[in-house]
Amino acid sequence: MPELPEVETVRRGLAPYLTGARIAAVALNRADLRFAFPADLATALVGETVTGVGRRAKYLLIALSSGETVLSHLGMTGAYRFAFGGPAEPTRHHRVPGGHDHMVWSLVHPDHGAFDLIYSDTRRFGFIDLLSDPAENPYLAGLGPEPLSNAFDAPYLAARLAGRKAPIKTALLDQRIIAGLGNIYVCEVLYRAHILPTVPAGDLVAGDGRPKPPLEDLVAAIRAVLAEAIAAGGSTLRDFRAADGERGYFQHSFTVYDREGEPCLTPGCRGTIARIVQSGRSSFFCPVCQKSAE
Known part of the structure; x- marks a missing residue:
């Protein structure tokens, strides 16, 4: 998809x-x-x-x-x-x-x-x-804001995630919270922000409702990964091509998606990429450098 x-x-x-x-x-x-x-x-x-x-x-x-x-x-x-x-x-x-x-x-x-x-x-x-x-x-x-728009930032996301017990991976796939994110890019942004996909979404929000530093990192990762993917023409896994017939190339930049069993690419990390299933979808992550909310 x-x-x-x-x-x-x-x-x-x-x-x-x-x-x-x-x-x-x-x-x-x-x-x-x-x-x-x-x-x-x-x-x-x-x-x-x-x-x-x-x-x-x-x-x-x-x-x-x-x-x-x-x-x-x-x-x-x-x-x-x-x-x-x-x-x-x-x-x-x-x-x-x-x-x-x-x-x-x-x-x-x-x-x-x-x-x-x-x-x-x-x-x-x-x-x-x-x-x-x-x-x-x-x-x-009922769609949430576009993740590359001015309406999307860390305070907005903190307000939507406060008190939520669902895993952050599930929350990011909810189109009512953020519009347009799917499984591939959510795996990538969580890896880049060093957040485990199983972390309860509300744990990324401080008691006063402000975003914790990992949530700030997550918003920055969302913007960066999507911008890079668009610049690369998207990701070609099996069937996608752009309007001029060219394949997308962002799949060559995947750091975690579909890399189960391969070494983590984070400098200095000796972890191995793992895979779990969340809500019927594969989540790829590094169990060493991706952490719970701090």
């Missing part, structure tokens, strides 16, 4: 070709993905101009001149590609071109001419929705 850096990488690849393009035609090659396509989606899109391509958490948001917004979740194998203009490769290479093309937009751009935007999804876990008011949509309404 793509996380914030991967979705942001796709957004950055789509935006130059979509923004300003007029939608001349829309073809839906099946009735549904994970959920049914919105009723009259094709009719609603034809004739509109794309005014911007945004992202909220793990969702792509394509704004239209009508004031409506197309919300797209890539699921496990969703991919966009351009035909007859723009990048020719899919945004994720899990698919075989043409084999699972479920939605095709025919577009005309003032700079790039006529081309098609094709959405394919081998396992069909992605979905598309058409929003009149994104702020009121149930997918977006």
Whole structure:
């Protein structure tokens, strides 16, 4: 499942070709993905101009001149590609071109001419929705702040974690607290901040409600890891590619994720990376240099 850096990488690849393009035609090659396509989606899109391509958490948001917004979740194998203009490769290479093309937009751009935007999804876990008011949509309404925004800082996180007994790993995956973090990057940021994934979230908050030093380190690690991952084009494990067909490279910078049994990379640490399962997901950590709240 793509996380914030991967979705942001796709957004950055789509935006130059979509923004300003007029939608001349829309073809839906099946009735549904994970959920049914919105009723009259094709009719609603034809004739509109794309005014911007945004992202909220793990969702792509394509704004239209009508004031409506197309919300797209890539699921496990969703991919966009351009035909007859723009990048020719899919945004994720899990698919075989043409084999699972479920939605095709025919577009005309003032700079790039006529081309098609094709959405394919081998396992069909992605979905598309058409929003009149994104702020009121149930997918977006309850999300926490973006971790790279000014709204996210250590005092905010301390206020949300105070009194929580759930493990910090579980709390960071809660999209109502922070939007866009997933399993890979939570493992990485906890390792960088030297915090065990099993630490009760509330233990990182002082009695007066202020963030303890490890929580300050955690916020800094979240910002740094996400920024580095975006700069590297995301992480390619099995199927992700950016909008220009390039693989992400951040997986080559993993310090802890999927490194069970390998030596810890923290200078001076002689620990070995361990793996446990939390809420059905693998947590990778160093039991020596990652510690409880202090």
